[in-house]
Amino acid sequence: MLTGYxxxxxxxxxxxxxxxxxxxxxxxxxxHEWNVLADTFDFVGADNYRALAADPNLPSVLRATALFSFGLVVLNLTLALLLAVLLNQKLRGTTVFRVLFFSPVVVSLLAWTIVWGFLLQDNGGVNSLLHGPNWLRSGGTAMTAVIVVQVFKNVGLNMVLFLAALQGVPHELYEAARTDGASAWTVFRRITLPLISPTILLTSIITVVGSLQVFAQISVLTQGGPGTSTTVLVYYLYQQAFQFHAFGYGSTLSVLLFLIVLALTLLQWQMRKRWVFHES
Known part of the structure; x- marks a missing residue:
């Protein structure tokens, strides 16, 4: 007993x-109201929560957070699953492509973001080919650019998880389905998706939680701009606590972030019974 403890x-x-x-x-x-510069730490009760409810910037911050999270989760999971299905085929060169798609995962996040910052500038490498707008300084493209940069950074991790799940699906089921004349889409929808659904649940939870914690990409690429179009909750928390020195209010935003992450995680966990294989 003691050894176990x-x-x-x-x-x-x-x-x-x-x-x-x-x-x-x-x-x-x-x-509390914690002013580091004045060295004060005063109990204010629920005042910070009242200020949170009345904060005029909070709706736009939550909207940007929801947009970023939704875009990242949908694109990341869809692209990761598509890549995993393609790389699961017995084709030449698939090992090289696996390494190429996974390599951004192990690259430093800061270095990755800085390089993409240069590429997405008005006269950067992307516009030298596309002649497009200033991706990071236009309200219509800044959020899209940040989402795409993050998707390319982490899609390899989910791809590897999906690939492992696909390789665990029994080949006998595929052979039986083909014998019965099932189409490729029917096989994928009726056999592959149900059997890899536990992995889809895992990657979904990981990706949702990660999307709500994004900071470095916003700080390096857009600093929350233009305006507040890319000011997600974590970056707004950073601004309040470490730029405006409102640590009490920043802590209140942290509580809000924790509740959002907890609620979404519990929601996904409860909904697993409706679509995850062996959970009904």
Whole structure:
């Protein structure tokens, strides 16, 4: 018994120190007005939450967050699944393409974002071919550009997860379906998708949570602009806490972010019974 507790102690201690304690502290800070410059820490109760409800910038911030998350999740999962299906075929050169698509995952996020920042400038590499707008300084294209940069960065991870799931599907099922005259689309819809649905659930949760935590890409590429068109919740939290030194209000935004992530994760977990194989 003691040996078992000793084995789990490091994991439990890490969860308490780095997860539970910070959550409690953020909740405590959200009930205070903390001015680092003036060295004051005053209890204000629910004032920060009232300010949150009345914040005129919050609707646009939440709208930008929802747009970024939706675009990223849909494009990432769709492209990752498509690439996995293609690379699962017995064709020459698939190993090389697997490496090419996965390599951005291991590249430094900051380096990746800086390079794309140069490529998407008005006179950057992309416009030398397309002669398009200033992608990062136009309200109609800035969010799209940020989403595409993030999709290309992480699509390889979901692709590998989907590829592993596809290779675990029994070939006997495919052979039986072809013998019965099922079309390729019917086989994919009736056999492949149900059997890889647990992996789809996993990648969906990971991608949704990751999309709500995006910061470096926004900070480097657009700084939340033009206007507030790309100011997502995490970047707005950073502005309030570390640029305007409103740490109490920034903590309140952190609580809001935590509740949104928790709600979406629980929603996906509850909905799994309707579409994930073996969960009904």
């Amino acid at each position: 000793l084995f789990i102690t490091p994991a439990v201690a890490g969860s308490v120190v780095f997860v539970l304690v910070p959550l409690v502290l953020v909740l405590w800070y959200s009930l």
